Amino acid sequence: MADHTLDARGLNCPLPILRARKALKEMAVGDVLAIQATDPGSVKDFEAFCKATGHALVESTAAGNEFRFRIRRTQ
Amino acid sequence: MNTSESRAKRMSMIVTKGSLDWAYPPFILATTAAAMGLEVSMFFTFYGLGLLKKQLDLSITTLGNSAMAMPMLGGHMAMPNLLGALPGADAAATAMMKSLIRKKGVASIEELRAAAIEADVQMIACQMTMDLFEFRPEDMIEGPIVGGAATYIETAMKSDINLFI
DSSP states (O other), X not given: OOXXXXXETTOOTTHHHHHHHHHHHTSOTTOEEXXXXXOTTHHHHHHHXXXXXXXXXXXXXXXXXXXXXXXXXXX | OXXXXXXXXXXXXXXXXXXXXXXXXXXXXXXXXXXXXXXXXXXXXXXXXXXXXXXXXXXXXXXXXXXXXXXXXXXXXXXXXXXXXXXXXXXXXXHHHHHHHHHTTOOOHHHHHHHHHHTTOEXXXXXXXXXXXTOOGGGBOSSOEEEOHHHHHHHHHTOSEEEEO
């Protein structure tokens, strides 16, 4: 179950990351952000983003040309 | 952030180019680094200083840009210098690039610059370039501090990543 959603479909680097960061900042710690994206680069980028920031990437799946991520704000 | 660190990581950048294509790397990296929790400084010098003008009217040139090939008719096409030198060639190439940018969901430079400012990216305008090219302070966006090489070096000394673009 996601507490917040972000539709980043059609956006290219670095917009999915920038929008995710903005959304995470406005969420409570522990809340989960569900993201939809079409940028294939976002798969590696959300991994790197979460490693650097400490947020938890709890899901990363691909279905056709779409990518779904779930990130839990940890701090 | 890494709990063993007492402070956030820092990144500094020297931005020396002001064409539409060269404006992308510094603003993409600055906004992304800021989103990843880094403190970012950008030092705008020479042609890069134009990126701090209130009114951005950026363009590209195909001249001397031998690796630049635009997608066209299912393939890629580069412009021979002889054609690129014709009046209107740069305007046409710029219009084509801007159209691709919109079509592919790539942010505009204006959008990325606004995101950088919103993320508290520190911007330093090179004083010497202001004098050299006669930039007027009233034509520049508000926010950047004005400084010189020493200001940049002092920033770079305490940064974990330093880039020259």
